[in-house]
Amino acid sequence: MMFSKKCEYALKAAIYLYIKSIDGKKLGIKELAKEIESPEPFTAKILQELVRAKIISSNKGPNGGFYIDPKAKPVLVIDLIDLIDGKDSFDRCGLGLKECSESHPCPIHKEFKSYSSRLKKLLTTKTLKEFAESVELGDAFINN
């Protein structure tokens, strides 16, 4: 509802990849998709985008696969979301008004705004690494 399916898969995939990458492992698309319970070919397309955007890396050939270099520049979660869904998904009015602001609010502006700005702020500070770590510690989950 808030994020597109594509974005959900992208987030889960990236987080899972990060976890595995800590051990220096590379992941095939098959294993990855199974693990995060996402449709395989669709996930492959998404991973390609992430590679092109340099959010993750990949190697072809035997022993190839997808991975994230933990020593690379940390990726903010918001950047991944921005890439897939666009950053303005946070700024949309609940009723679809073009201009919806403090001085020209829709009936639910206040609630919407306070939420989305809070969430945006959180995602602007959090890195993939941090999400991955909390999942590894068992504090959070990316599957059922």
Added chain:
Amino acid sequence: MMFSKKCEYALKAAIYLYIKSIDGKKLGIKELAKEIESPEPFTAKILQELVRAKIISSNKGPNGGFYIDPKAKPVLVIDLIDLIDGKDSFDRCGLGLKECSESHPCPIHKEFKSYSSRLKKLLTTKTLKEFAESVELGDAFINN
């Protein structure tokens, strides 16, 4: 993002209708759609649904149109949303997990939950009448 377009139009239409209905006016689909800046035939379909669900009323023929009887049982905003988008749109996990709860949270569960439950609560108490009144007073807007 949160609500579908359909739901956005439905909300705006109902609020606008309510305002006009206070003066005992009925509104043709043409005028209504223009006023809330929504595609006319699509809006017509939505209004039909609202009529069937008895959230609004209509009369055919000359001097007919759509209206809301202000003396009828007040309509909770959440009921309109439930009709169009389904109530569970509030309960969806941000990452699409089937089970996402306090004890099995996704990485953004806390933020998501606190928001959506707050919004749901608000919409469960507010009536169309209240929204309409705040729009009439100029405290809120449903168009640009």
Added chain:
DNA sequence: GGACATTAAGACCTTTTTGTCTTTATTTAT
């Protein structure tokens, strides 16, 4: 260098959402 494993790319398909058009039914006024 050949076989094989793997990602990359792009064309394609399906479903859902959004939106349109045409015809029919109903009501009112004359």
Added chain:
DNA sequence: ATAAATAAAGACAAAAAGGTCTTAATGTCC
């Protein structure tokens, strides 16, 4: 009764989101 105004209904169309498949490119290992 008839004409005009209006909503109701349903078939249709377009666009976006979601998803699949096939082929190409690339790398590894022997």
